Amino acid sequence: MSGAIKVVCVTGGSGYIASWLVKLLLQQGYTVKATVRDPNDPKKAQHLLSLDGAKERLHLFKADLLEEGSFDPVVDGCHGVFHTASPVLQPSTDPQAELIDPAVKGTLNVLKSCAKFPTVKRVVLTSSMASVVKTEKPLTSDDIVDETWFSDPLFCEKSKQWYALSKTLAEDAAWKFAKDNGIDMVSMNPGFVIGPLLQPTLNLSVELIQNLITGKPLSASKYVFIDVRDVASAHIQAFELPSASGRYCLVSNVEHNSDTLKIIRQLYPTLYIPERCEDNNPLDVLYQVSKEKAKGLGINFLPFEVMLKDTIESMKVKGFLKI
Numbered sequence: 001m002s003g004a005i006k007v008v009c010v011t012g013g014s015g016y017i018a019s020w021l022v023k024l025l026l027q028q029g030y031t032v033k034a035t036v037r038d039p040n041d042p043k044k045a046q047h048l049l050s051l052d053g054a055k056e057r058l059h060l061f062k063a064d065l066l067e068e069g070s071f072d073p074v075v076d077g078c079h080g081v082f083h084t085a086s087p088v089l090q091p092s093t094d095p096q097a098e099l100i101d102p103a104v105k106g107t108l109n110v111l112k113s114c115a116k117f118p119t120v121k122r123v124v125l126t127s128s129m130a131s132v133v134k135t136e137k138p139l140t141s142d143d144i145v146d147e148t149w150f151s152d153p154l155f156c157e158k159s160k161q162w163y164a165l166s167k168t169l170a171e172d173a174a175w176k177f178a179k180d181n182g183i184d185m186v187s188m189n190p191g192f193v194i195g196p197l198l199q200p201t202l203n204l205s206v207e208l209i210q211n212l213i214t215g216k217p218l219s220a221s222k223y224v225f226i227d228v229r230d231v232a233s234a235h236i237q238a239f240e241l242p243s244a245s246g247r248y249c250l251v252s253n254v255e256h257n258s259d260t261l262k263i264i265r266q267l268y269p270t271l272y273i274p275e276r277c278e279d280n281n282p283l284d285v286l287y288q289v290s291k292e293k294a295k296g297l298g299i300n301f302l303p304f305e306v307m308l309k310d311t312i313e314s315m316k317v318k319g320f321l322k323i
Contacts, residue, residue: 009071009082010022011081011082012086014048016205016206020231022034022048024233026057033074037062037064066106069112075110076117077119079121080120081114083110083125084126086170092162095162100166103169104166107173107174111185123183123185124187126190127189128164129145132189133149145288145290147290151168153165188248189249190234190251191226194225195227195307195311209308209311210320213264213321215273224254226252241297254287254288264312267312271323
């Protein structure tokens with residue numbers, strides 16, 4: 001691609017991962033066509049329009065995941081497509097309409113647009129570890145999760161894990177469509193994404209750190225973490241490296257909440273953090289996630305302390321943490 005004007009599309013451009021992706025793509029000289037639900041809503045668009053290079057090389061489009069063909073004008077002329085748009089609404093009153101349809105139909109609508117334009121050399125799909133590890137079999141400390149693992153949709157449905165179900169079904173549908181239509185697709189499967197915020201709103205994964213500090217209830221006693229900057233870099237590497245293929249688990253740390261809090265207390269010794277008793281579950285073992293394939297993209301994961309500190313400092317600046 002060197003020498004040519006590199007044009008790419010980012011769907012769901014105002015989201016947490018997508019905003020960082022747009023920022024890094026602009027830094028690297030790409031022209032970016034990003035879709036947002038409402039280009040006239042400053043909460044969705046302003047932080048993107050103020051990025052370095054945005055004035056010259058960022059174009060915002062309105063597109064609807066459920067409307068077939070609405071991505072055609074965006075994908076037309078692009079060399080790469082990063083499909084990050086997918087709802088993360090939790091809890092959900094109508095999982096089918098709120099989560100599953102936009103995830104699955106939206107992904108297929110984007111891929112149908114990609115199939116129409118031969119300029120598209122590769123599609124990078126933002127999936128999730130939620131479509132990797134959710135199965136009936138409990139994970140043990142001997143388990144090393146890798147890219148060959150797939151979540152079980154029946155288990156997700158039975159246990160009412162609707163977000164995991166939406167990501168599992170969307171990724172599965174994407175692989176089938178890509179194979180049937182000769183689309184070169186790579187899938188990114190990040191864990192719980194934390195790190196600095198570019199957008200003005202608080203997203204669910206960063207809210208976890210806020211909840212940890214403020215003592216609010218948590219949905220689990222351990223989490224698989226990755227920094228948003230590493231996720232965005234991995235997406236770009238997956239597009240640029242000809243050898244990139246298949247799925248990539250993106251997890252730098254698997255941590256008990258109690259250990260995460262220990263690090264936060266070391267970083268902020270004067271910070272009052274309510275004691276948590278529900279996290280001292282010795283039976284809740286930590287499994288591992290293989291980094292081998294992700295390292296093949298040239299990703300050197302940021303240290304956990306840096307991820308936590310930068311997340312907390314960002315929340316302070318944005319007014320989401322008063323500490």
